[in-house]
Amino acid sequence: MSMIGTRVQRIEDPDLLTVGGMYVDDLAPADALHITFIRSVMPHATITSIDTSETEEHPDCVAVFTAESLGLSAHSPSYGLVNQDMKRSALANGVVRYVGEPIVAVVSTSREGGIDAAEATIIEYDELPLVLRPSDSLAADAPLVFPEAGTNVAFQIPAQQSESDFINGAEIVLELEFRNHRMAPAPMEPRAAVSKWETIDGDEHLTQWASTQGAHGTRDGLAKACGVDPANVRVICPDVGGGFGAKNGNYAEDQVCAHIARRLGRPTRWTETRSESMVGLVHGRAVDFRCVIGGTPEGRITHYSLDVLQDSGAHADIGALLPFFTNIMTSGVYDIPNVRFNARSAITNTVPVGAYRGAGRPEATHAIERMVDLFAAHLEMDPVALRRLNMISPDSFPVKTPTGAAMDSGDYERAMDLALEAVDYHGLRNEQAQRRNDPNATSHLGIGVSTYVEITNPMGNQEYGSVEVHPDGSALVLTGSSSHGQGHHTAFAQLASGQTGIPIERITVRHGDTAEVPRGGGTGGSKSLQLGGSAVVQASDAVVETAKQAAADLLEANPTDIVLDTDAGVFHVVGTPAVSIPWDRVATSLAEKDQRLFAEIDFKPTGATFPFGTHVCVVEVDVELGDVSIRRFVACDDAGVIINPLLVDGQVHGGIAAGIGHAMWEEFAYDDAGNPITANFMDYGMPSAAEFSMFERIPMETPTPLNPLGAKGIGESGTIGSTPAVQNAVVDALAHLGVTHVDIPVTPERVWRAFN
Helix, strand or coil, X not given: CCCCCCCCCCCCHHHHHCCCCCCHHHHCCCCCEEEEEEECCCCCEEEEEEECHXXXXXXXXXXXXXXXXXXXXXXXXXXXCCCCCCCECCCCCCEECCCCCEEEEEEECXXXXXXXXXXXXXXXEEECCCCCCHHHHCCCCCCCCCHHHCCCEEEEECCXXXXXXXXXXXXXXXXXXXXXXXXXXXXCCCCEEXXXXXXXXXXXXXXXXXXCCCHHHHHHHHHHHHCCCHHHEEEECCCCCCCCCCCCCCCHHHHHHHHHHHHHCCCEEEECCHHHHHHHCCEEEEEEEEEEEEECCCCCEEEEEEEEEEEXXXXXXXXXXXXXXXXXXXXCCECCCEEEEEEEEEECCCCCECCCCCCCHHHHHHHHHHHHHHHHHHHCCCHHHHHHHHECCHHHCCEECCCCCEECCCCHHHHHHHHHHHHCHHHHHHHHHHHHCXXXXXXXXXXXXXXXXXXXXXXXXXXEEEEEECCCCCEEEEECCCCCCCCHHHHHHHHHHHHHCCCHHHEEEEECECCCCCCCCCCCCXXXXXXXXXXXXXXXXXXXXXXXXXXXHHHCCCHHHEEEECCCCEEEECCEEEEEEEHHHHXXXXXXXXXXXXXXXXXXXXCXXXXXXXXXXXXXXXXXXXXXXXXXXXXXXXCECCCCHHHHHHHHHHHHHHHHHHHHCCCCCECCCCCECCCCCCCCCCCXXXXXXXXXXXXXXXXXXXXXXXXXXXXXXXHHHHHHHHHHHHHHHHHHHCCCCCCCCCCHHHHHHHCC
């Protein structure tokens, strides 16, 4: 009974849509104290004094902590590749480096009382020079955000040769500088933490409820921060209302909650407000590009150079390393013989940058797809024809690119053809020409094409999975992966059901509790299905083999003669289906011997996978107002074998929405004094469903040989393909007016100024 390819309805949704989920804030003990953080209102300053005398007099105030009073010391970044001299403490100590950095923690008996008490705190600052843009950060006379580091460069990947030497052999050379601007991940559920310490057998044990994408990584980070053995830390990750990469890490506030609970001997709780989330949760993207493309008059791309200037924000963390992933995917889907990459990550006095849906790979696609369209426009060549001429052919796989991407499988041209056929590309070009020839037309048509390939599970992680069948015939699946909306419970139950024949409704999937799940890599890099799903399949197969041994004893047969009828969920001797043993009887027989019908697997992949696809965006641009509206959006995303098309639809639609939002509305901005000017949903352009047209997904499956499912990742693909498709469409709509580029987000003002 194969369940692969079946549109199984999400089994986690009924509770979420009726009674609601159970989130961190719902699980706090009744006696938990509330923590309110006082954050910096200065982008860069020395803290000269902190007066908490009135704060401490508030009737609800229990305690007030600073870095000094809590004994917090500065520590080097957790990623060894970044500049280790850029140290920070969980609460700012002496210097603040961005608006929103936590300085003081107020502990109170009520949430409201904590807010009132916090407002009485007086912090005085001496302003320091600031840098807001990465280009300013690298200037020779730039103030240093971390003087002890002697530089504002947090990480770099130097090119092997200069741009001029590299591009010297190209016949035609085009260059463009543009940006992939800063944005806020803005998950529906803000961050939250609950901390509780207990003494067990003389040892301190921490239980932390966390809104995180990886319970085990969070556990290890907390253990290190608190100086205890990871075995003495339990992290429980309940329902999580969105993560998008931004909840994949250890935040200062989580550590402070644990420290304070330990100090006071009382549980603590903290849930950030939306405004806090906008300046406390890491931001995404924030990249400046300098691109140079070279080729022949016939359209063959021979050279491509990408210079990346990554804004790391105020602290060197995973955001500083994002160019590492951009480097791998520099040349995209194209067979370009000469590729150059150069990157620097610069510290600025802004919210730290982190991983956001794609984490470095959307940036690579954005750069190459914009340049391919620019090259096609220069040659007056159809951008589709130019792509077709330069794509890596399907018979080349497996293939290794000049930047080291070891691609497993792909058929890029077919994905493009399917998307173009669905959107009626030639018909749209005819309509576009008619509008351009109409002198009275005020709305012009643009067609944007974006072909992409990305790497999923880029760090080569492994994943844990286990399956246990109980004496009542039900099954429990444990996974080290972590769900924050993707449908893991449905997918993993579907896989286990397909391998065992146990009905989905009798299979429970659990994750996110380090006391129950012994290890795990969490969710990130679109790796859950290809790793966690493969582990569940292999664990299911192992359970079946154990069950065959037990069934053989019951049937008095040779184990090699036992088969499992997955349609009926019973075991029988081959050729004798009339006499069969169900799962409950097999499990009961083992339980009577004090044995479990259980198997666990750590699935170790042999390589990363490379999903790919083509997005086509059709826009109408009002040349009187600059307004952009999307008429159609078609996406062909190939993620290998599709386990559940319904889940894939959801992931692609969510990804497209995120990518379009980035291209059209979302931008986190600062004024020249370093003050955030889009720090809430009144000012930040967060789109709703009303802003989008319907998305059309074209199915395509190119299996990977690197896991037993043949599956690749899908969670980030929609975001990667959609942003450049929108931008290319807007530029295409205005090309006849002499417009060659419009920066994103393509706001009406920016579009209008492009041709006026």
